[in-house]
Each structure stands twice: as C-alpha cells, then as structure tokens.
Amino acid sequence: MAKSQVSMTVNGKKVEQLVEPRTLLIHFLREQLMLTGQHIGCDTSHCGACTVDLDGKSVKSCTIFAVQANGAEIRTIEGMANSDGTLHALQEGFREMHGLQCGFCTPGMIMRAYRLLQENPSPSEEEIRFGISGNLCRCTGYQNIVKAIQFAAAKLKGVPYQEAAE
C-alpha cells in the first residue's frame, strides 16, 4: 500500500515522515520517532498507557492512525520537562508523592493529568479520580497518583501543597 506523507509537531518540533496508512500513532511515535515514553499496555483502548496530548485533547494513541494526526500538535512525556531540564510539576508530583511503583502507566497518567489540569486547574479529589478514569494502574491503588496530581495542581498555582486529613 502506498505510503502517505504526514507532518506534525511533536513536542514542539516539526516532523515529516512517510507512513503506511495503517500505522497507529503509538507505533509511529515509538518506532519511527523513537519516542518510547508512551507505552503500549492493553492495545485495546482501555488502559491509557499510550495517552498523548493531541491538539488539546487526551487521546489513546493506540486507537488513532498516524495519518489522522496529520497536521496535529502532539505532546508526549518526552516534551514535559521544562526547557532548563527541571521537571514539570506533574513529574515532580509523581516523584514526591510516590505516584508510581513499576512506572509503566506513569507517562500516560501524566499526559492525561496534564490536560485535566489545563481544563480544570483546581480539581477536587473526585474530579481527579473521574478525570483519570481512562488510565489503569495495577500497582498503586491510585491514592498516591491522586496526591501527585494535587501536588502538581498546587505547585502550578504557586500555593503550598497541603495533604488532606485522612
């Protein structure tokens, strides 16, 4: 099958490549652009490990073809750290709050949490849990992931993080 030319902006960089139409976005990112941060978990659009930010939406990149993302602006975990090399508030939050154990779901969690905080900078605990309901974690029980996102929300607003009383 003839390849198609796609161009998109990934983590601020313009990329142009030839892809087979059937190439899924996650395969394009991981195997052609060598951006292996987003993971393939379930491969059936359930687990959210492959979540990327695409034109202001959180999207499961295992369930969209690269050709559909032609012209899009995409962000992956590789594009999250600040330009001076310091961690993004969400990355810092996951580290500080022990928001990961094996770490497999983390890049997807962070990309989803990024869009959640863009849309709602002060989410309640319930809103965070609802907002990340498309991302599965089999290690943490989610408690510390929620705290990590609360930590990041506070930091992005410039207020001290206060852990809710148990």
Added chain:
Amino acid sequence: MIPGAFAYHRPSSIEEAVRLLSKLGEDARVIAGGHSLIPMMKLRLASPTNLIDLGNIANLKGIREDGAEIVIGATTTQHEMIRSDLLARKIPILRETSLLIADPQVRYVGTLGGNIANGDPGNDMPAVMICLGATYEAKGKNERRMAAREFYQGAYFTALEPGEIVTAIRIPVPSAGHGYAYEKLKRKVGDYATAAAAVVLTISGGRVTSCSIGLTNVAETPLWAEEAAKIVTGSTLDAATVKKAVASAEAVTSPASDGRGPAQYRTKMAGVMLARALARARERAGA
C-alpha cells in the same frame, strides 16, 4: 495488533465523501472518531480496503438550534457535547449520557454520529435518541431523514443504505421544565451497559403529562418502551404504577447472556434502571 492495509482518503466536503464512498464500493468504510472501527480493524473483524476519514469536514461538526430542534453534526464528539451550554440548558440528558460513555480519552474522540450509526446495541446514544424522538439526516445519492425509532433493525443492522453517510442528528427540544434521567448499570468505567434506561417526562399538578422511555443493551437493538411510558402517563408515579411500568418494560427485553450476566438478570436490571430513572426524572421535573 496491526490492522490490515487500506488506502486512506481525507475529503474536505461531505459531497466528496459521498462520491468516494459510492466510487470505492462495499470495501470502503467511513471513519470518524474510530473508537468502534479501529478496535475492530485491529482484531481483523473489519478489513476495509479504503477508509474515508470524515475528520476534515468542518460542517459535519457543531451544535445549533433550528427552530424547535437542536441539530448536532455527526462528527461532534462526546466531549464537545459535555461542554455545550446549549445542550446543558435544552437537552441535559445528552450531557448526562455522554459522561457515562467510555472514559475521558475516548470521549474526546468518539462522535455522536458513530455512536448512533454503528448499530452496536451496547452504545448508549441510540436509546436516548429513541427516547427523545430524534431524526437522523443522511446523505448518499439523495438526502433523507430517518426516525431513530425506525432506524435499528438488528445488531449492527440499520436503515442506513450502502453509500449513505449520517450527517446530522435532529432532536426536538423537550419542553422547558421536563424531567430526565439516564441510568446505566455497568461493571466498571468504560464498560457497556449491563442494562440502561433513558426517561424524559413532563409533570403537571403532580401527574405525568407525557413520558418516553428508551432501553440500552437488553436486545439486539435499542428499545422504545412505548407501553411502559403509556402506563405511567396520567399517573402520580405511585409505587403500583411504577411496578406495572417496570413489568411492561421488562417484557419487551430479550438480552443475551454474556459476561455482563445471564439474560434474566439483565432483564431485571433493565427494570431496576427504569424505576431509578423514573424517580430521578420526577425529582428533576418542574411542577
């Protein structure tokens, strides 16, 4: 999992999409959000040789008022429906239902047109559209409108003809102060309904003056529980009437036994969802 090979087309107008679909024939499929089709393609349950992407057709998107109706473009996403102030004011059951579909990522991409046109009995919007008395606009050789209540013929079989594309969904705006509820039982976030019920009703002087009921995933098609709605109309929604309506709704179901439970259980759950939806719709209705 890698789908079979296909040629990709990205038309910029509906006319061009229709032309492509008629030219490329039966092995061509249209794709909108792709969250029903791509998983099928990955499992090789669908192997279209041509994909016609509707994502670049601007006038298939959007939500607008047209007289006494709201018109929603087929490629409008669930996320866009959730964020629509117009829908929140006029037809809030659409927001409530959208929030119960899949998960946030899927809702950013999944479209109303895909949800209603695919014919999957597990999809939530068909029963809601049947409840609301919606009409689907389609374009092929000609343009035509089809009532949602006559659209669904079997699992994945609809009144849509080969070569036709659903372009918009027209919904009569329910009267101001109507009560509504979509009650969905599911095993986990992202799951299809074990059973679900959509109710829209109006109440005046404590009595139900109109009622419509749709049921999800308890038959090969979404169901319009017309008899059950007739039973509650005129009543005060007293316990005896609700019980009769629930029995009537249960009687029209014919669910499959599957991972969501045996058929008998799913029929009972349809009844439970209906009773809950009636109660919540009543609470929300202006007197």
